[in-house]
Amino acid sequence: MSDKNIIEKAADVVGNVTKFQKQSKLKAAYLERDEFKDSDMHAGYFCYNCIYWVDSMGGKCMIVNDKGPDIFGNESGVIAAHGCCNGYEPNSGKLKDPNTR
Numbered sequence: 896m897s898d899k900n901i902i903e904k905a906a907d908v909v910g911n912v913t914k915f916q917k918q919s920k921l922k923a924a925y926l927e928r929d930e931f932k933d934s935d936m937h938a939g940y941f942c943y944n945c946i947y948w949v950d951s952m953g954g955k956c957m958i959v960n961d962k963g964p965d966i967f968g969n970e971s972g973v974i975a976a977h978g979c980c981n982g983y984e985p986n987s988g989k990l991k992d993p994n995t996r
């Protein structure tokens with residue numbers, strides 16, 4: 896068990912958060928396809944349904960950088976609602992129950 900007090904532990908957490916660097920779109924194998932723009936975002940492996948997605952200023956992600964090229968070489972400058980990558984984690988509160996379709 897750690898002999899650090901609560902203040903030291905909190906300082907470690909803050910230090911780790913400031914050191915955290917988002918992955919590039921390429922490293923995360925991020926992709927965006929225009930064909931999926933008008934899809935039902937509540938039913939699919941889209942950033943919109945991912946726990947890391949933040950719906951602000953066109954779309955951001957907590958773990959993937961919105962700048963730089965995706966795997967197709969396109970630079971949209973956002974993490975789009977209809978995008979996806981290999982870090983996807985479903986947000987069960989947003990996903991439609993497939994049994995109710």
Ligand code: SF4
Binds near residue numbers: 925942946
């Ligand atoms: S699918 Fe990937 S890029 Fe999209 S929000 Fe989730 S982690 Fe971020």
